[in-house]
Amino acid sequence: MNTTAPAASATTREALAAAEALSRLLPTTVALTATPASAADAPVDLQARAVVASFVGSISADIALVLIDSDALVSAASPDGAAVSLADILRPAFEAATEVLGTGVLGNARIDDASALFADPETEVFSLSNGGVASGWFAIRTRTSGILTGGRRLESDEIVGKLGRINNVEMSLTVEIGRTRIAVRDVLGLEPGAVLELDRSAGAPADVLLNGRLIAHGEIVVIDQDYAVRITKILDVIEGLS
DSSP states (O other): OOOOOOOOOHHHHHHHHHHHHHHHHHOSSOOOOOEEGGGSOOHHHHHHHHEEEEEEEEEEEEEEETTTTTTHHHHHOOOTTTOOOOOHHHHHHHHHHHTTOSSSEEOOOOOOHHHHHHHHHHHHEEEEEETTTEEEEEEEEEEEEEEETTTTEHHHHHHHHHGGGTTTTTOEEEEEEEOOOOHHHHTTTTTTOOOOOSSOOOOOEEEETTEEEEEEEEEEEEEETTTEEEEEEOOHHHHHHH
């Protein structure tokens, strides 16, 4: 009987390389080793408050990290009591993990529920451990970006090359917090102080549109008394062009 294991796929190799790069940059007191694991190994309560981020590039990915003792990591990173978020502390490790995927953009890391990502059969999960004792788990779901044109698929490097010709063209970027439909008579009847109810609840993410096309989601913030938008999710190339 032939018991030789099949060669790892490109996605598996890249996922493992990402997990290893992340483990090397984690600011822990002991060196951690990344090994393939099951999503069931990561406690559900930790998955519900994971640090997550999205990467868009030649290979796009959704990543999440859960740590058993994240509070100790935050305390160690801010001994003087300065306010440092766990997402900021882990940013260098996330950057190292996504660098192995090639050229692309890493979105802002945030605390969020990653249970759906861990449960996805396309997601690869790695245990981060030292001496067989797990300190956390890393989940990554990768996908190859590309656009179908003329019956063939353009890969991201080719897309970037074509878009490079119009780098200096200005486009209209719009942030939309909601919409509503009203009758013309109601528009004519508007007065100062009138309230228009939008189609989304307070605190829901705003839509970021480029020339009318949805490309990202974000949250409204104020910087030096000016409104701004913090990007929370960059949509996949295919999703944005569909």
